Amino acid sequence: xxxxxxxxxxxxxxxxxxxxxxxxxxxxxxxxxxxxxxxxxxxxxxxxxxxxxxxxxxxxxxxxxxxxxxxxxxxxxxxxxxxxxxxxxxxxxxxxxxxxxxxxxxxxxxxxxxxxxxxxxxxxxxxxxxxxxxxxxxxxxxxxxxxxxxxxxxxxxxxxxxxxxxxxxxxxxxxxxxxxxxxxxxxxxxxxxxxxxxxxxxxxxxxxxxxxxxxxxxxxxxxxxxxxxxxxxxxxxxxxxxxxxxxxxxxxxxxxxxxxxxxxxxxxxxxxxxxxxxxxxxxxxxxxxxxxxxxxxxxxxxxxxxxxxxxxxxxxxxxxxxxxxxxxxxxxxxxxxxxxxxxxxxxxxxxxxxxxxxxxxxxxxxxxxxxxxxxxxxxxxxxxxxxxxxxxxxxxxxxxxxxxxxxxxxxxxxxxxxxxxxxxxxxxxxxxxxxxxxxxxxxxxxxxxxxxxxxxxxxxxxxxxxxxxxxxxxxxxxxxxxxxxxxxxxxxxxxxxxxxxxxxxxxxxxxxxxxxxxxxxxxxxxxxxxxxxxxxxxxxxxxxxxxxxxxxxxxxxxxxxxxxxxxxxxxxxxxxxxxxxxxxxxxxxxxxxxxxxxxxxxxxxxxxxxxxxxxxxxxxxxxxxxxxxxxxxxxxxxxxxxxxxxxxxxxxxxxxxxxxxxxxxxxxxxxxxxxxxxxxxxxxxxxxxxxxxxxxxxxxxxxxxxxxxxxxxxxxxxxxxxxxxxxxxxxxxxxxxxxxxxxxxxxxxxxxxxxxxxxxxxxxxxxxxxxxxxxxxxxxxxxxxxxxxxxxxxxxxxxxxxxxx
Amino acid sequence: xxxxxxxxxxxxxxxxxxxxxxxxxxxxxxxxxxxxxxxxxxxxxxxxxxxxxxxxxxxxxxxxxxxxxxxxxxxxxxxxxxxxxxxxxxxxxxxxxxxxxxxxxxxxxxxxxxxxxxxxxxxxxxxxxxxxxxxxxxxxxxxxxxxxxxxxxxxxxx
Numbered sequence: 001x002x003x004x005x006x007x008x009x010x011x012x013x014x015x016x017x018x019x020x021x022x023x024x025x026x027x028x029x030x031x032x033x034x035x036x037x038x039x040x041x042x043x044x045x046x047x048x049x050x051x052x053x054x055x056x057x058x059x060x061x062x063x064x065x066x067x068x069x070x071x072x073x074x075x076x077x078x079x080x081x082x083x084x085x086x087x088x089x090x091x092x093x094x095x096x097x098x099x100x101x102x103x104x105x106x107x108x109x110x111x112x113x114x115x116x117x118x119x120x121x122x123x124x125x126x127x128x129x130x131x132x133x134x135x136x137x138x139x140x141x142x143x144x145x146x147x148x149x150x151x152x153x154x155x156x157x158x159x160x161x162x163x164x165x166x167x168x169x170x171x172x173x174x175x176x177x178x179x180x181x182x183x184x185x186x187x188x189x190x191x192x193x194x195x196x197x198x199x200x201x202x203x204x205x206x207x208x209x210x211x212x213x214x215x216x217x218x219x220x221x222x223x224x225x226x227x228x229x230x231x232x233x234x235x236x237x238x239x240x241x242x243x244x245x246x247x248x249x250x251x252x253x254x255x256x257x258x259x260x261x262x263x264x265x266x267x268x269x270x271x272x273x274x275x276x277x278x279x280x281x282x283x284x285x286x287x288x289x290x291x292x293x294x295x296x297x298x299x300x301x302x303x304x305x306x307x308x309x310x311x312x313x314x315x316x317x318x319x320x321x322x323x324x325x326x327x328x329x330x331x332x333x334x335x336x337x338x339x340x341x342x343x344x345x346x347x348x349x350x351x352x353x354x355x356x357x358x359x360x361x362x363x364x365x366x367x368x369x370x371x372x373x374x375x376x377x378x379x380x381x382x383x384x385x386x387x388x389x390x391x392x393x394x395x396x397x398x399x400x401x402x403x404x405x406x407x408x409x410x411x412x413x414x415x416x417x418x419x420x421x422x423x424x425x426x427x428x429x430x431x432x433x434x435x436x437x438x439x440x441x442x443x444x445x446x447x448x449x450x451x452x453x454x455x456x457x458x459x460x461x462x463x464x465x466x467x468x469x470x471x472x473x474x475x476x477x478x479x480x481x482x483x484x485x486x487x488x489x490x491x492x493x494x495x496x497x498x499x500x501x502x503x504x505x506x507x508x509x510x511x512x513x514x515x516x517x518x519x520x521x522x523x524x525x526x527x528x529x530x531x532x533x534x535x536x537x538x539x540x541x542x543x544x545x546x547x548x549x550x551x552x553x554x555x556x557x558x559x560x561x562x563x564x565x566x567x568x569x570x571x572x573x574x575x576x577x578x579x580x581x582x583x584x585x586x587x588x589x590x591x592x593x594x595x596x597x598x599x600x601x602x603x604x605x606x607x608x609x610x611x612x613x614x615x616x617x618x619x620x621x622x623x624x625x626x627x628x629x630x631x632x633x634x635x636x637x638x639x640x641x642x643x644x645x646x647x648x649x650x651x652x653x654x655x656x657x658x659x660x661x662x663x664x665x666x667x668x669x670x671x672x673x674x675x676x677x678x679x680x681x682x683x684x685x686x687x688x689x690x691x692x693x694x695x696x697x698x699x700x701x702x703x704x705x706x707x708x709x710x711x712x713x714x715x716x717x718x719x720x721x722x723x724x725x726x727x728x729x730x731x732x733x734x735x736x737x738x739x740x741x742x743x744x745x746x747x748x749x750x751x752x753x754x755x756x757x758x759x760x761x762x763x764x765x766x767x768x769x770x771x772x773x774x775x776x777x778x779x780x781x782x783x784x785x786x787x788x789x790x791x792x793x794x795x796x797x798x799x800x801x802x803x804x805x
Numbered sequence: 806x807x808x809x810x811x812x813x814x815x816x817x818x819x820x821x822x823x824x825x826x827x828x829x830x831x832x833x834x835x836x837x838x839x840x841x842x843x844x845x846x847x848x849x850x851x852x853x854x855x856x857x858x859x860x861x862x863x864x865x866x867x868x869x870x871x872x873x874x875x876x877x878x879x880x881x882x883x884x885x886x887x888x889x890x891x892x893x894x895x896x897x898x899x900x901x902x903x904x905x906x907x908x909x910x911x912x913x914x915x916x917x918x919x920x921x922x923x924x925x926x927x928x929x930x931x932x933x934x935x936x937x938x939x940x941x942x943x944x945x946x947x948x949x950x951x952x953x954x955x956x957x958x959x960x961x962x963x
Contacts, residue, residue, distance in 0.1 A: 194907050
């Protein structure tokens with residue numbers, strides 16, 4: 001009997017390659033290609049007065065230098081607005097090379113192509129660009145003030161303004177027995193994958209064919225956008241995402257200026273051209289996220305039940321809006337988490353600043369929303385003197401209320417409707433794991449030792465598996481090898497293993513015979529991309545459906561060959577056999593031979609499919625009317641809506657009474673993403689998310705000065721956590737299957753990072769006894785809050801006052 | 806151009822290099838050893854970690870000319886033919902990698918760490934890896950793998 005692989009924590013099939021240095025990342029390809037480098041704006045906001053490239057022309061090894069003036073066709077136009085939205089009334093998108101104005105430090109102005117990167121950088125250093133500086137607009141407050149505009153086309157620096165409301169939230173707040181207001185801030189961080197972006201373009205002049213390798217989260221997106229920009233038929237462009245050194249959202253943005261310019265130059269020069277982003281470029285010219293100013297007004301009853309919730313927030317979208325307003329839309333909906341306020345109103349303004357663009361970074365607006373909601377829950381609990389978990393319980397959507405429709409529109413433009421989840425069950429598990437009910441004793445013991453500790457909690461719901469669709473193609477070769485292709489890309493999620501597990505089970509073959517390809521438009525031309533925790537849900541189900549199609553065909557062919565009924569057949573270890581009579585059997589490889597009637601034998605196995613090999617039914621064509629040659633199948637999965645995963649985290653922190661250093665002592669996670677394909681991989685995703693969340697809560701921020709210079713644009717100054725900062729993570733799972741897809745799965749990729757900022761804020765607040773309203777928080781900032789609290793400028797938490805009085 | 810002779814993964818090379826060529830670029834661009842990758846350019850991420858005469862160094866912080874007469878081991882020279890090094894095996898077994906980009910440097914640093922301290926505690930592993938960034942795993946399984954690998958390197962006694 002074949003062991004069931006779905007649900008098994010098997011080691012990854014990609015790892016032997018990756019642990020021995022045999023991965024093939026973007027910069028590992030294209031040896032001998034010309035190298036591109038860019039002159040980028042040193043100013044946050046300026047008019048380009050003059051560009052003088054003459055000093056660079058005689059640098060030995062320089063092949064070409066391009067400014068906006070040199071660009072032609074659609075390449076000279078602005079980059080595409082990827083996701084238009086009616087509320088995005090002033091969309092602005094950059095040009096590949098800035099023609100007249102630059103709107104953030106790092107915006108590309110001149111492109112140099114040279115024999116190698118050293119030479120290209122030498123040439124960049126000799127190009128002189130004269131600028132007339134214009135007033136920078138840095139941060140949400142400056143954007144709101146609108147003393148200066150980023151774009152003349154966007155009055156008030158407002159790119160978008162959106163209101164969604166269910167019920168009369170303001171009336172509900174006004175009429176509630178209790179009311180609170182909170183003003184909150186969360187700062188910028190970024191995806192910061194270990195491998196930056198990169199693109200290699202190979203123009204085949206003989207075939208008039210463009211092959212692009214890109215470190216992207218969407219090979220089909222890059223292919224289509226480059227074809228459009230270069231005026232090439234789609235059939236003449238292919239895009240391959242090789243091994244990708246992490247993405248976390250930064251690489252779903254596309255096409256990057258470089259993704260258009262490098263292929264354009266490759267065709268123009270008829271040479272292979274490669275650009276590999278260095279770390280400073282990644283800081284100042286890719287993408288950031290998270291920064292929001294939030295105002296919450298909430299009305300609630302004596303039990304802490306939220307009767308009305310009225311949220312306004314101001315979202316810093318950076319200099320351009322190529323990815324639309326997906327991030328603030330997600331914040332405005334996913335803010336609700338596992339709760340059901342009586343009435344809800346949310347209003348946001350998406351604002352331009354002269355800083356790096358803001359597009360989804362793992363969590364994509366959810367960490368901000370959860371932060372707003374969970375800070376509010378803690379504030380309600382404190383106001384009422386109630387247990388923080390009890391207040392959350394009082395607001396939970398219950399399992400029997402599923403599916404639960406919030407009455408809002410989600411990021412896919414479809415109803416924001418939860419499919420399943422057991423929030424009380426998750427909370428019970430979390431309380432048991434962290435020792436919630438024994439907390440008073442824990443704290444007392446610590447305090448007796450002169451230590452200051454706090455317990456924090458945060459709950460979230462994550463819409464995953466967003467459409468529109470993904471496809472799967474499964475093909476059995478005559479050798480029995482099974483090729484699987486899906487179009488979305490892989491940045492470390494282990495798709496070569498997880499999708500192989502699905503197919504091996506569905507088809508009844510050993511996993512070692514299954515080979516998965518992702519992110520290659522040659523193998524699967526219809527795809528969307530890897531984002532929104534969607535790969536397992538959308539591609540996972542697509543490959544399952546494709547495998548089922550192959551299985552059905554194999555059984556048809558075998559029933560015919562063995563002259564038995566299909567219902568009597570099973571597939572075990574790649575062999576179709578009659579149940580109870582295993583001697584009556586035929587391998588899938590042989591069925592693959594028979595499925596493809598041949599005129600010519602090319603090997604021993606193929607002889608069986610040639611015209612004189614055996615008896616044939618002359619009344620029928622060699623390939624039946626409703627069949628195609630080959631033992632293969634293709635299918636697509638297109639969900640009606642997102643499926644909603646959820647989780648709850650708790651942390652115990654210790655704050656140093658003198659230095660205000662913050663240490664996470666324990667970090668506990670309850671995670672529910674439905675059925676698990678590979679628990680080891682899911683757990684790894686959770687660990688990694690928590691690691692990023694800890695960075696965002698305590699260490700990482702983008703430090704812009706008033707002139708719009710990013711002061712910490714390197715790993716020397718941007719404090720990404722090392723192993724010494726990220727805590728051991730304790731995890732437990734619930735499995736509430738999704739009713740929305742055949743495999744019952746929900747996405748897991750982003751989950752870990754979503755509530756961490758909220759949880760850490762909650763824990764520090766609990767340790768310190770005064771409200772935490774701005775994150776991330778450093779020891780210096782905590783020390784300053786203590787000073788202000790001691791000076792009477794910050795209120796005490798009520799429970800803290802009660803405990804100490 | 807400066808002539809250097811350096812042994813990389815057991816093979817002796819003699820090459821003329823520009824004095825400004827970084828070791829990592831020499832390994833990647835000249836020798837084709839692209840298993841060693843670049844993550845940050847500033848010596849903070851450790852993705853480019855290799856061994857120089859048996860001790861870990863960040864190959865983006867050394868010039869190729871500085872390795873003249875020395876021996877360099879990269880991730881590509883760690884396995885014994887088709888048999889993975891115990892640390893490589895431990896990384897696989899513990900799911901200590903996701904995208905794999907930091908992995909070559911992380912493994913080279915882990916081997917160095919264990920060479921110095923054959924039985925590290927969890928805290929010692931975490932401290933010993935300070936200097937190598939991973940953005941995928943939250944380090945949880947890396948720490949586990951290094952301890953398992955340490956046990957395997959010392960013959961199963963951890």
